[in-house]
Amino acid sequence: MKVGIVIFPGSNCDYDAYQAFKMVDGVEVEYLWHGSDDLKSVDVVVLPGGFAHGDYLRAGSIARFSPIMKRVIEFAESGGFVIGICNGFQVLLESGLLPGALMKNINLRFVCREVILRVENANTAFTSGLKQGQLLRMPVAHGEGNYYADISTLSRMESESRVIFRYVDREGVVTAEANPNGSINGVAGIVSEKGNVLGMMPHPERAIEHILGSIDGGHIIRSFCMAKT
């Protein structure tokens, strides 16, 4: 399997993402430059975290018009797998590949800390190697991670089990304290209608080795790669 990591001017988790996928046996990783319109026949596209184009205007709003994004949108629309992490999630929302928007954190601060996620749906391409209700520890680091969708969009996504990760406390309960940014319903990660596009604010690629404090992010990445190869 070949994974392509898109680099926008201002991406800063591109190498972490490269490393995280590289650690999985049988996975080849390539960088994709934002100004190119060639996806180099990858099987999966990853939009990494960072501050693409300085996050000017709104996070992800300018990156969404990069030449590579035209190809990424076509790729996703034809069923290709796309993963957006943090800033990459913001780009996916701005592109319309996922519903909703990410607003400024409710406390107006940049939040950088460890969170606990609960796997809400272990029946997706991204989570099939995980257990329903499994708790995963990994960091968040963002200023605009407050997920918002109007009530009808949100209730539709909930009824289709498309909220696949939620912020919870150590006991696995959704609480306001466990939610780092004020996201509606504690949403931390969602998938598209067809299930081929994942957007999440927490950083699985920063939790792949014990020395980093957690290996739980690696579980998500391995779960996905195993299901695909």
Added chain:
Amino acid sequence: MKFQAKVNVSLKEGVLDPQGQTIGNALLDLGFENILKVKTGKIFTLEIEAETESDATRAASEAASRLLANPVIEQFKVEVVL
């Protein structure tokens, strides 16, 4: 002809505006008891070369709906002057 367009982007009704609330609270602390609510937004000033005012308005509205505003959470108003 050159026109100037002002695009005013603000959060839709019902979308939480923590910045506006924080500023509102600060104004209250300063004694502005008659200021009941603050909403934040952005103003973009565009210089547009167009034949007519309605062409300029169309260009500004398209720019606003495609890039300047995020229709999921924001609304916009366009005002064109010569």
